[in-house]
Amino acid sequence: MLKQVYVxxxxxxxxxxxxxxxxxxxxxxxxxxxxxxxSTVLAHLALKxxxxxxxxxxxxxxxxxxxxESTIEQVDYLMNLYPQNTIKLWLQIEFNLTNATSxxxxxxxxxxxxxxxxxxxxxxxxxxHHPSWDRESEVILNKDIGLDFxxxxxxxxxxxHNTAFLVGLRATESPNRWRAVSKNPGYKDIFWSTAMExxxxxxxxxxxxxxxxxxxxxxxxKLRYSKIYDYMYKKGLGLSEIRVSxxxxxxxxxxxxxxxxxxxxxxDRLLRRVKGISVGxxxxxxxxxxxxxxxxxxxxxWRHYRDFLLxxxxxxxxxxIFVRRFEKHLDNEYVARQQCRQLVLNDYxxxxxxxxxxxxxxxxxxxxxxxx
Amino acid sequence: xxxxxxxxxEKRDIVQRYIQNHGITNVYAFSWESFHVSFDVDVPIxxxxxxxxxxxxxxxxxxxxIDERSxxxxxxxxxxxxxxxLTYNCAHHYCNQTPHKIVFETFPFIEDKDDFMILLDFxxxxxxxxxxxxxxxxxxxxxRAKPRRIIAESIDVGHxxxxxxxxxxxxxxxxxxxxxSDPDTIPRNxxxxxxxxxxxxxxxxLEYVARNDRFKLPNVTTYKxxxxxxxxxxxxxxxxxxxxxxxxTTGMRRVQFLNTxxxxxxxxxxxxxxxxxxxxxxxxxxxxxx
Numbered sequence: 175m176l177k178q179v180y181v182x183x184x185x186x187x188x189x190x191x192x193x194x195x196x197x198x199x200x201x202x203x204x205x206x207x208x209x210x211x212x213s214t215v216l217a218h219l220a221l222k223x224x225x226x227x228x229x230x231x232x233x234x235x236x237x238x239x240x241x242x243e244s245t246i247e248q249v250d251y252l253m254n255l256y257p258q259n260t261i262k263l264w265l266q267i268e269f270n271l272t273n274a275t276s277x278x279x280x281x282x283x284x285x286x287x288x289x290x291x292x293x294x295x296x297x298x299x300x301x302x303h304h305p306s307w308d309r310e311s312e313v314i315l316n317k318d319i320g321l322d323f324x325x326x327x328x329x330x331x332x333x334x335h336n337t338a339f340l341v342g343l344r345a346t347e348s349p350n351r352w353r354a355v356s357k358n359p360g361y362k363d364i365f366w367s368t369a370m371e372x373x374x375x376x377x378x379x380x381x382x383x384x385x386x387x388x389x390x391x392x393x394x395x396k397l398r399y400s401k402i403y404d405y406m407y408k409k410g411l412g413l414s415e416i417r418v419s420x421x422x423x424x425x426x427x428x429x430x431x432x433x434x435x436x437x438x439x440x441x442d443r444l445l446r447r448v449k450g451i452s453v454g455x456x457x458x459x460x461x462x463x464x465x466x467x468x469x470x471x472x473x474x475x476w477r478h479y480r481d482f483l484l485x486x487x488x489x490x491x492x493x494x495i496f497v498r499r500f501e502k503h504l505d506n507e508y509v510a511r512q513q514c515r516q517l518v519l520n521d522y523x524x525x526x527x528x529x530x531x532x533x534x535x536x537x538x539x540x541x542x543x544x545x546x
Numbered sequence: 547x548x549x550x551x552x553x554x555x556e557k558r559d560i561v562q563r564y565i566q567n568h569g570i571t572n573v574y575a576f577s578w579e580s581f582h583v584s585f586d587v588d589v590p591i592x593x594x595x596x597x598x599x600x601x602x603x604x605x606x607x608x609x610x611x612i613d614e615r616s617x618x619x620x621x622x623x624x625x626x627x628x629x630x631x632l633t634y635n636c637a638h639h640y641c642n643q644t645p646h647k648i649v650f651e652t653f654p655f656i657e658d659k660d661d662f663m664i665l666l667d668f669x670x671x672x673x674x675x676x677x678x679x680x681x682x683x684x685x686x687x688x689x690r691a692k693p694r695r696i697i698a699e700s701i702d703v704g705h706x707x708x709x710x711x712x713x714x715x716x717x718x719x720x721x722x723x724x725x726x727s728d729p730d731t732i733p734r735n736x737x738x739x740x741x742x743x744x745x746x747x748x749x750x751x752l753e754y755v756a757r758n759d760r761f762k763l764p765n766v767t768t769y770k771x772x773x774x775x776x777x778x779x780x781x782x783x784x785x786x787x788x789x790x791x792x793x794x795t796t797g798m799r800r801v802q803f804l805n806t807x808x809x810x811x812x813x814x815x816x817x818x819x820x821x822x823x824x825x826x827x828x829x830x831x832x833x834x835x836x
Contacts, residue, residue: 386672410632475726476726539721539724539729539732541729542730542732542733543721545733546717546736546813
């Protein structure tokens with residue numbers, strides 16, 4: 175738990191001051207938006223400041239294609255809130271997204287040329303359809319997947335110089351990430367920032383906002399927000415589960431279980447677009463399937479199940495990635511269950527890292543052996 | 547306010563007085579189904595079972611009707627140690643809409659003092675969110691406790707050398723055959739196993755309680771079917787919450803346990819003694835006695 179120290183200033187006042195400071199210091203400002211609640215607030219605060227100063231700022235949205243329709247409506251709303259102050263940077267380019275729901279189609283190439291008939295929706299006329307960087311010197315972060323989400327962000331940022339990128343990261347939502355980015359000041363003595371190449375800097379003006387601060391601002395300013403939040407809230411999802419993101423990667427595929435109920439048309443289009451969607455829908459929350467929390471009955475142990483999954487893994491190249499990774503792990507049931515999860519969810523990128531430690535169940539067993 | 551250890555009559559009295567003193571116009575009472583209390587009040591009252599708290603129909607209805615003159619009563623609603631449980635989260639939505647909340651519990655916690663935060667969350671979730679238990683919180687809020695003291699006594703029935711041999715054999719068998727099952731099933735199964743050495747000590751004319759109906763005796767009942775009277779415990783339920791419910795339902799203050807002296811019996815009996823110790827510590831340190 176992060177320790178919070180209260181000062182005699184509201185988070186809203188502080189955020190306004192931070193944004194004003196960024197406007198004072200930087201000529202070029204770009205706000206990254208996702209259609210979620212945090213970036214909605216951040217974009218609104220920045221746009222108001224831009225409007226007050228008669229300046230224009232970029233709103234950057236990397237369109238993953240397979241997202242909620244409500245997300246698209248929200249981004250559209252933000253891009254048109256202050257049109258005179260907005261530079262639309264809506265990227266609809268080809269890149270690869272992990273697909274956790276299918277082993278035969280391990281990733282989706284979103285906006286893939288030639289597949290426009292099955293795209294989730296047509297490309298927008300006001301969007302950017304081609305990479306604005308030199309493809310020869312394009313940065314690839316993970317050679318196994320090629321140009322992925324983070325690589326696109328990296329390449330886009332490299333096209334800019336001396337630019338402030340505003341990101342809606344909040345410390346309470348992601349303490350680990352916050353610790354990682356705030357270790358050192360990224361710009362002058364500002365700890366809520368990270369330095370990047372070309373004199374670019376990422377700033378996090380909402381870093382000290384809590385969940386309730388975000389919703390209060392949205393309410394007070396009468397802002398529109400993604401309908402998905404209402405659906406999820408009504409459905410009784412926990413606060414940490416309520417999020418808008420891609421629908422198919424290993425951390426968000428559970429959204430597929432509720433998708434037909436929330437957005438039937440999006441689900442219908444998704445079925446035609448990507449393999450494995452109905453698997454995600456049917457088994458996204460099944461303990462013996464994609465949750466990988468219970469051992470299927472025909473296996474003696476998690477290790478047995480892991481070996482079977484490895485043996486039958488359809489993609490030889492990806493299989494090697496898993497084999498190499500698992501060789502470094504401890505050989506126990508606790509670790510093997512997590513390895514099974516990686517295999518079932520096709521997580522060759524290691525986004526769901528394995529907690530590599532002795533099996534706590536063995537410790538419990540030892541305890542009972544002593545006590546009984 | 548939080549009130550610990552009150553009888554149904556005392557709970558009714560508190561609710562009545564609260565309504566009179568605070569200009570309450572409506573009461574919404576939530577109870578664990580087995581411990582329902584009817585309140586005789588002059589304002590409209592709606593009753594909800596614990597399981598209703600998360601249901602769509604009552605949830606949206608309650609969000610619409612609860613206002614700052616409503617009184618919410620949570621009666622024996624501490625049903626899980628998970629502070630972030632969905633039922634608690636839904637209840638907090640109701641609690642946010644009125645300053646008037648009364649929380650009744652027989653015991654201040656399920657297992658240990660940290661559970662008390664669940665009751666404080668009912669009063670003000672925002673204030674206690676993410677905080678661990680601290681004794682000072684008891685004095686920051688209107689908390690009173692009427693200690694319900696429990697005494698644990700062992701009726702030693704002993705065991706033979708053969709019983710010990712069989713016990714050890716069973717233990718090894720359970721450990722070897724565990725497979726992927728939860729290790730906690732071992733003490734549960736062993737505890738039931740040693741019941742066979744207690745059968746000869748079940749006396750007619752006395753009432754007993756066991757985990758299941760395996761003794762087939764008219765004076766041995768299961769935890770599900772206990773009534774308000776004294777029982778001698780043959781074996782304990784594994785979950786503390788189930789035993790607390792047993793104490794609440796029967797009203798027992800003195801727990802007598804048929805103890806073979808085998809390690810598993812000693813373990814369960816020792817756990818009960820530790821729980822009683824924590825309870826006494828809470829009463830002593832909290833200094834909230836009426």
